[in-house]
Amino acid sequence: MKISFLIHTIYGIGGTIRSTLNLAEELVGRHEVEIVSVFRHRDVPLFPVDPRITLIGLVDTRPGSPDGSSDGSSDGSSDGSSDGSSDGSSDGSSDGSAEGEPGGGTAHREPSALMPRHENRYREYSALTDERIHAHYAASDADVVIATRPALVPCLARSAPQNAVLVGQENMSLGYHGPELVEELLPGLDVLDALVTVSEADAAAWRARLPQPDTRVVAVPNGVPEPTLAPAALRERTVVAAGRISREKQYDTLLVAFARVVAAHPDWRLRLYGWGPDRERVRRVVHRLGLHNSVELMGAVVPMEAEWVKGSIAVSTSRHESFGLTLVEAMRCGLPVISTDCDHGPRTIVTDGEDGLLVPVGDSGAVADALLRLIQDEPLRRRLGGAARTAARRFDPAGTAKAYEELFAELGAGPLHRTGPDAAAVSRTRPFAPVADCGTGDDGSVTVRIVTPAAAAMQYPGLRLVCTRADTGGGTDSGTGPAKGRTRTGGRKGAKGGSRPRGRTATAPDRTEHVFPFAPDGTAVVPPGAGLADGLWLCHTEDPRTGRRAELTARTVDQRGVLRAGERFTRDTAVRHLVPFRDPAGHRLTLRSWVRRLHVESGDITLDEHRFTLTGRIHGPVEPAGEPTLVLRRGGDPADEMVFHGTREGTRGFAVTFDGEAVAERREREDEQWELWLRYSPEQDPVAVGRLLDDVLRKSDVRGFPEVLLHKQRSLLLARRVLRRIRGQDQRLVVLKLAFDDGNRLVLHVRDR
Incomplete structure (x- = not known):
């Protein structure tokens, strides 16, 4: 058969993108497969794509492209999965704006006549997307056309090949959609030969709502391939969570739970992977809970399997999961998983006490108890991890593809097997x-x-x-x-x-x-x-x-x-x-490659009101002696510095406390940067303090520190503060904030607010 997938975008990051590629790559060995991406905002997809799959971009929003628009339209950088199945909604890419009208004339300025108005991606679609989708499928010879979200079905109703089997996918769930969107969707789904959900519970919900009783609704779980690397060794003191950084993931619940973990086991770390609209708010929660040394916001990473295996426990605290793709990914990598028992997917994936632990939704105490249980019981952690790897094999894409092929054949799409492009032949011609x-x-x-x-x-x-x-x-x-x-x-x-x-x-x-x-x-x-x-x-x-x-x-x-x-x-x-x-x-x-004859590796940093305590370790062929001193240099100038005395911890470790107020009093400009250096022995040149010795290339993207706020030192300060409060004016403050610069060196920013 020739199978065509229509997707919002294949060039971003998200659960729908991952599941589409997993299925397409399993099918392409026996069928001709194309993926039609409504939007294309980058040259190469973030996920690797089998070269036998044909990729077709309909609206090109890359900078300088003929379709680039200047009206603020979306770049389509995520798959639009608003239920939390997406790993990130934005990667900071441009919207592809360009001067002049796009290749579609003014059609990009006219609203779509096909996309449901209550669909959360409605404003990104236009008459131009309607035209491009119609033009492609009106000339298509596909045997099967798959709309990867219900809202795309109306876009295919008048365009899909007459004899093609038309299948809709629900990668979210009926219960997640707003009632207005559901009312818009239901009449247009009568063109479908089948609707495929990722859970039987959601399939039952759709069957009860569809006005067309003869439309087939079947449940086929998403497929997750076997990892290409060795399973997790479960030796790292790291908990991993991945998904869209948004409210439905309930990361507040996880962070409150992890604060309890750190109090008992300060050497454990939490890594959160993904992008999303809640990222900065989540970072503020990290700082409020004093977890800046223990929690890293890793951003969106592709592929995730290389990150799962760095952990020893996987956790999900979502209030809703249509399936739970990240849970299966973690289990396939041999991690024991902790998940909220939310609708619909997790309870169909995780067997409580056998290959993971299920906890009530929104219960930070239960999440903390589950984490502590696995942290403190290594044999249990390893037993659940091994069982998780075995149990997750049932989600291999081969089984998912077989279920789809049988469905296509039952619907009259064509032969169950037809030779697809041969990988070796493709390799020889490339x-x-x-x-x-x-x-x-x-x-x-x-x-x-x-x-x-x-x-x-x-x-x-x-x-x-x-x-x-x-x-x-x-x-x-x-x-x-x-x-x-x-x-x-x-x-x-x-x-x-x-x-x-x-x-x-x-x-x-x-x-x-x-x-x-x-x-x-x-x-x-x-x-x-x-x-x-x-x-x-x-x-x-x-x-x-x-x-x-x-x-x-x-x-x-x-x-x-x-x-x-x-x-x-x-x-x-x-x-x-x-x-x-x-x-x-x-x-x-x-x-x-990082090469340093001498290097000072920054460790944990604690804040107590306006005092900063820095710990770390000196590396290199030297013998530290005497009292270590921290040297702060304004703008890196050796002639303009402040010195703070510290203590040695062991042979090469150190701890130094410096007073933020003292630094603020030395300000000469409204915005200054002080570099941090360590003199490991008297009379020796200081060495820049930084952080290199891990797997994170840019620490500034991952690690952040809380701000310290001080009142500006001015004459009649108390009277000025009272007067500004009476007038409802903001207080004049000095902000001190530690950060890593582009070279992963530690610096202190001091600025007025």
């Missing part, structure tokens, strides 16, 4: 475009394994991994010591000739490339002593027979080996920290 998995070792090594095309190292004898310097970095050391593999310092001989000068790894000051051979099994190892200088390194493959190179696309990147980087450095060891990651813009495998 340029060499390698895809790799990447892993990290506890010793700091990075292993790259090519997964597509299969047996690439055998097809291309002598294939090499080439790491190319992408920037000049920000470090002070280029590193010493030989690397396993060759290092280049200049140009290379390409397909059209050219020189290829070579340099010695240990001494070349301007190294720009490192080369590592692929073994016959398709793996290449970047050892911890490879000597990659501070900065970004782009990964390619190179065929030595031709000199041709190809960008290396990352499928998954397992960063677990870098989580405890600080533990592997001895007192005689300089800091070399190598973190591989998947570039979200193009999925390219990239390495971030």
Whole structure:
């Protein structure tokens, strides 16, 4: 069959996007599959897509595109799942505005005649989207057309091929929609051959409401593929939650519960993944509860499986889940899960006491009790995690695809099986475009394994991994010591000739490339002593027979080996920290290398009124002695600094308290920045305080600190404050706030409010 999915967007992040791709990638081995995305706001989807699937964007809102509009229309950056199934509604992308009229003339300014007016995405649709959807499907030869949300069904009613089977999907639930939207939707659903929900409870609700009794309503759970990396080792003291940062996820409940956990187990951390409209409010709750050292807001990450395996417990506190895709993802990665027993999905996924724990909705005490139970009982945690991995296999996409295929056949769509595009044939007709998995070792090594095309190292004898310097970095050391593999310092001989000068790894000051051979099994190892200088390194493959190179696309990147980087450095060891990651813009495998001869790693920071207490540890080949001192430098100027004395904790640890009022009194401008440095021994030059030794590339995006508010020191201050209060005017304040800068160094912002 030819199967066509119509989706709001395939280029963002959300539960509908994930479930659509999981199903499409299972079907494409036997059928021709296309995904029609109403909106396209970026060049490449955030999720990897099987190359056998055809992607079609109807309205291109990328900057500079013919369809770019100047009316503030949406960029379609999420799948529009407003029930919390989305992992994030916005990635900060542009709305694609461009000068002049879009390719559709003025149609983008006219309202849609097909999209239900009470649909939460109504304003993003227009006469232009109506035209593009109609034009595509009026010429389509699809055997099956799937509308991935009920509100898209009216858009297909007059456009779908006459003999095609028309299927609607409900990835939310009937009970979540407002009554006005339901009344709009019901009459238009009579064109459907079938409506598919993700739970039997929701299917029953739809059957009771549909005015057309002959419309088939069936429940097919979403499919989640087996992870491509090893399951969670359950050794990290980390709790993971993922989903849209919005009210229905009830993160307040989780944070109040986690405050109890931290009081008993201060070494445990909570990571929240996702974007959404409630992000800043959630951060304020984190600060109000004093959890800034214990909770990280990680943003939206794709794919999530590489993040689940970093945790030891998964948790969901939603008040509503149509299915619970993140629960299944976590279980497939071997995590025990704690979930609220909300409608509809969790109770069909989690068996309480066997593969997870169910708790009442909105009960922070019950959530805390469940977390403490799993934290304090490691055998139970491991037993539930193993059972969760086994139980979640029933949600494999193969079963989901089979249910859909049988439904299509029953509805007369065509043969149950028809040969789809052959993966090997597709690979042969495409340029060499390698895809790799990447892993990290506890010793700091990075292993790259090519997964597509299969047996690439055998097809291309002598294939090499080439790491190319992408920037000049920000470090002070280029590193010493030989690397396993060759290092280049200049140009290379390409397909059209050219020189290829070579340099010695240990001494070349301007190294720009490192080369590592692929073994016959398709793996290449970047050892911890490879000597990659501070900065970004782009990964390619190179065929030595031709000199041709190809960008290396990352499928998954397992960063677990870098989580405890600080533990592997001895007192005689300089800091070399190598973190591989998947570039979200193009999925390219990239390495971030940090090299420091000396480094001061920031630890927990506590606030007591206007006093800040900073803890940390010195790394590098030095012997700290005497009293450590914290040096604050205005604008980084060594001639303009304040010094605060601290105490040593062990051989290399320290704690220093500094007074925010004292810093505020030194202000010379309305907005100042003070850099934090540590003098680890008397008479030694101070070292910048920062945070490098984990898996987070930009700490400022993830870690935040509460503001400290002080009244401006002015003459007659008390009288001025009383007068401003009587007049209803805001008080004149000085705001002090610690933050990480773009180089992950710790700075103190001091500004007027």
